[in-house]
Amino acid sequence: xxxxxxxxxxxxxxxxxxxxxxxxxxxxxxxxxxxxxxxxxxxxxxxxxxxxxxxxxxxxxxxxxxxxxxxxxxxxxxxxxxxxxxxxxxxxxxxxxxxxxxxxxxxxxxxxxxxxxxxxxxxxxxxxxxxxxxxxxxxxxxxxxxxxxxxxxxxxxxxxxxxxxxxxxxxxxxxxxxxxxxxxxxxxxxxxxxxxxxxxxxxxxxxxxxxxxxxxxxxxxxxxxxxxxxxxxxxxxxxxxxxxxxxxxxxxxxxxxxxxxxxxxxxxxxxxxxxxxxxxxxxxxxxxxxxxxxxxxxxxxxxxxxxxxxxxxxxxxxxxxxxxxxxxxxxxxxxxxxxxxxxxxxxxxxxxxxxxxxxxxxxxxxxxxxxxxxxxxxxxxxxxxxxxxxxxxxxxxxxxxxxxxxxxxxxxxxxxxxxxxxxxxxxxxxxxxxxxxxxxxxxxxxxxxxxxxxxxxxxxxxxxxxxxxxxxxxxxxxxxxxxxxxxxxxxxxxxxxxxxxxxxxxxxxxxxxxxxxxxxxxxxxxx
Amino acid sequence: xxxxxxxxxxxxxxxxxxxxxxxxxxxxxxxxxxxxxxxxxxxxxxxxxxxxxxxxxxxxxxxxxxxxxxxxxxxxxxxxxxxxxxxxxxxxxxxxxxxxxxxxxxxxxxxxxxxxxxxxxxxxxxxxxxxxxxxxxxxxxx
Numbered sequence: 258x259x260x261x262x263x264x265x266x267x268x269x270x271x272x273x274x275x276x277x278x279x280x281x282x283x284x285x286x287x288x289x290x291x292x293x294x295x296x297x298x299x300x301x302x303x304x305x306x307x308x309x310x311x312x313x314x315x316x317x318x319x320x321x322x323x324x325x326x327x328x329x330x331x332x333x334x335x336x337x338x339x340x341x342x343x344x345x346x347x348x349x350x351x352x353x354x355x356x357x358x359x360x361x362x363x364x365x366x367x368x369x370x371x372x373x374x375x376x377x378x379x380x381x382x383x384x385x386x387x388x389x390x391x392x393x394x395x396x397x398x399x400x401x402x403x404x405x406x407x408x409x410x411x412x413x414x415x416x417x418x419x420x421x422x423x424x425x426x427x428x429x430x431x432x433x434x435x436x437x438x439x440x441x442x443x444x445x446x447x448x449x450x451x452x453x454x455x456x457x458x459x460x461x462x463x464x465x466x467x468x469x470x471x472x473x474x475x476x477x478x479x480x481x482x483x484x485x486x487x488x489x490x491x492x493x494x495x496x497x498x499x500x501x502x503x504x505x506x507x508x509x510x511x512x513x514x515x516x517x518x519x520x521x522x523x524x525x526x527x528x529x530x531x532x533x534x535x536x537x538x539x540x541x542x543x544x545x546x547x548x549x550x551x552x553x554x555x556x557x558x559x560x561x562x563x564x565x566x567x568x569x570x571x572x573x574x575x576x577x578x579x580x581x582x583x584x585x586x587x588x589x590x591x592x593x594x595x596x597x598x599x600x601x602x603x604x605x606x607x608x609x610x611x612x613x614x615x616x617x618x619x620x621x622x623x624x625x626x627x628x629x630x631x632x633x634x635x636x637x638x639x640x641x642x643x644x645x646x647x648x649x650x651x652x653x654x655x656x657x658x659x660x661x662x663x664x665x666x667x668x669x670x671x672x673x674x675x676x677x678x679x680x681x682x683x684x685x686x687x688x689x690x691x692x693x694x695x696x697x698x699x700x701x702x703x704x705x706x707x708x709x710x711x712x713x714x715x716x717x718x719x720x721x722x723x724x725x726x727x728x729x730x731x732x733x734x735x736x737x738x739x740x741x742x743x744x745x746x747x748x749x750x751x752x753x754x755x756x757x758x759x760x761x762x763x764x765x766x767x768x769x770x771x772x773x774x775x776x777x778x779x780x781x782x783x784x
Numbered sequence: 785x786x787x788x789x790x791x792x793x794x795x796x797x798x799x800x801x802x803x804x805x806x807x808x809x810x811x812x813x814x815x816x817x818x819x820x821x822x823x824x825x826x827x828x829x830x831x832x833x834x835x836x837x838x839x840x841x842x843x844x845x846x847x848x849x850x851x852x853x854x855x856x857x858x859x860x861x862x863x864x865x866x867x868x869x870x871x872x873x874x875x876x877x878x879x880x881x882x883x884x885x886x887x888x889x890x891x892x893x894x895x896x897x898x899x900x901x902x903x904x905x906x907x908x909x910x911x912x913x914x915x916x917x918x919x920x921x922x923x924x925x926x
Contacts, residue, residue: 767883
């Protein structure tokens with residue numbers, strides 16, 4: 258009773274031990290290392306040192322980044338509070354993903370795996386402690402979590418389900434020790450692939466169950482129906498690739514066999530992967546590879562045709578659109594840029610080596626499309642591996658410098674739109690133009706630097722993060738990378754955009770990891 | 785018991801039919817609705833503002849994900865052409881894409897009257913069938 262009275266009349270001069278501790282709604286995260294005592298048994302000092310390092314380098318900064326507060330750490334665990342459920346769960350995912358990276362370099366028995374539980378509850382927060390049922394539930398969630406996973410309560414799920422893009426698997430209601438009501442538990446699946454897996458497992462289970470039920474209704478009209486068969490047929494959605502026509506280069510035909518498994522496998526990055534091993538590094542002259550490797554159908558990789566660009570200074574931007582302002586002077590060092598956007602044939606060499614995630618459809622000499630900025634990195638990583646040259650995306654400044662070809666006019670050929678100069682919507686009708694695919698690369702005239710399709714054709718990813726205008730842009734031609742990089746710059750405009758997008762100064766942006774049917778890229782190389 | 789059997793049968797049929805339509809023209813639930821939480825139709829706004837997207841009876845997901853009954857937002861600014869359901873939703877300065885599953889954006893429009901409209905796109909950026917489109921709202925930026 259006395260305690261309640263004290264709450265109504267709080268004493269002045271905060272910090273005194275008698276002052277009531279305020280209650281608040283908070284998101285509580287509990288984490289601990291799975292099998293900690295086992296690890297301590299194996300290597301006490303080493304485990305302790307590694308755990309301290311992980312706390313300092315992964316857990317603490319990640320919590321701070323997500324506007325949380327680390328309330329306390331115990332031997333192998335920690336408790337943190339957050340104001341936002343979205344931030345808390347994101348933080349959990351980031352910690353788990355960082356741990357995957359950390360564990361990659363140590364033997365499996367020594368891997369440190371966090372179990373993380375997140376709950377939303379009304380708690381009492383002290384300076385270095387937090388009390389209440391809400392905390393207990395978070396700790397229990399953590400206790401039942403599979404190592405490496407984040408489990409959340411129904412309350413958190415309700416808050417984040419439409420805000421945080423990842424999968425959630427319901428694990429049903431769980432009775433939790435010392436808590437009267439059962440707690441609804443969800444497993445967070447940050448990786449869409451994992452989500453699909455569980456979906457599929459559930460689907461299979463469902464189909465099996467359904468089939469049994471169907472069979473049980475013997476004598477019904479539906480007896481012959483087999484849903485399992487129907488489902489598979491319905492899945493093939495994409496149109497078949499057009500028949501391959503004779504290509505300009507003959508060596509690649511074998512590479513386009515639709516064998517590339519779309520599975521995301523880390524094989525491609527391993528230098529010892531059998532496919533990659535059979536590529537010999539091509540020389541600039543395109544010398545034929547040594548037939549030393551077994552006579553499999555693996556092709557030699559032809560390097561992209563590059564144009565050597567001189568260094569120079571130019572005025573970047575224009576006054577036509579707010580995003581292109583202010584016009585500013587940029588100095589560019591000499592570099593090389595591919596004469597054409599990366600083609601379907603080139604992309605599919607990467608796909609055939611299982612280094613690129615999907616096999617592109619369409620004419621071999623059409624630019625590859627439907628690639629995200631992230632996808633371009635797969636291709637570049639593979640290209641570097643097989644050529645031993647650090648191919649990269651151009652910076653935005655390099656792209657515009659190259660597209661201008663030494664001119665400062667609206668288009669590289671002048672201030673007026675001219676027929677037959679670029680592959681854009683309503684610009685000009687050419688025989689090979691279609692609404693669904695861009696024209697083959699090199700179908701239009703090159704600019705003064707000898708570069709084709711710098712404007713129109715396909716949108717082209719560059720290295721830079723998106724910034725809404727050039728306030729604060731670098732002036733040395735380097736990519737502008739600060740800021741949050743959820744979105745990267747695209748240049749050139751596509752065959753589906755009108756003439757204003759063909760201007761070398763035009764710029765736009767798109768979500769980094771998202772594919773869109775008009776987006777492609779070209780590659781650059783520093784000398 | 786009969787009722788249970790009928791229900792199960794119905795579920796099986798529903799599952800089969802929902803898979804049949806993974807290609808273009810992904811079906812949307814009949815009761816799904818796309819709307820602006822903010823701004824309101826006819827609003828007058830000063831300078832930059834947050835535009836918030838509402839979606840009922842469906843989920844927002846990353847472009848490329850084929851989870852049933854989910855899609856991603858597209859915001860059409862001052863677009864007069866009707867949506868072509870046989871084409872991917874265009875990508876340009878008046879068709880903003882939110883393929884990472886965003887449900888809001890900060891807009892800075894030139895002073896004057898503007899129209900805003902939302903279109904939900906499927907995994908491959910195609911409109912749903914029938915297209916799931918919000919009411920086109922008109923706002924004035926001062």
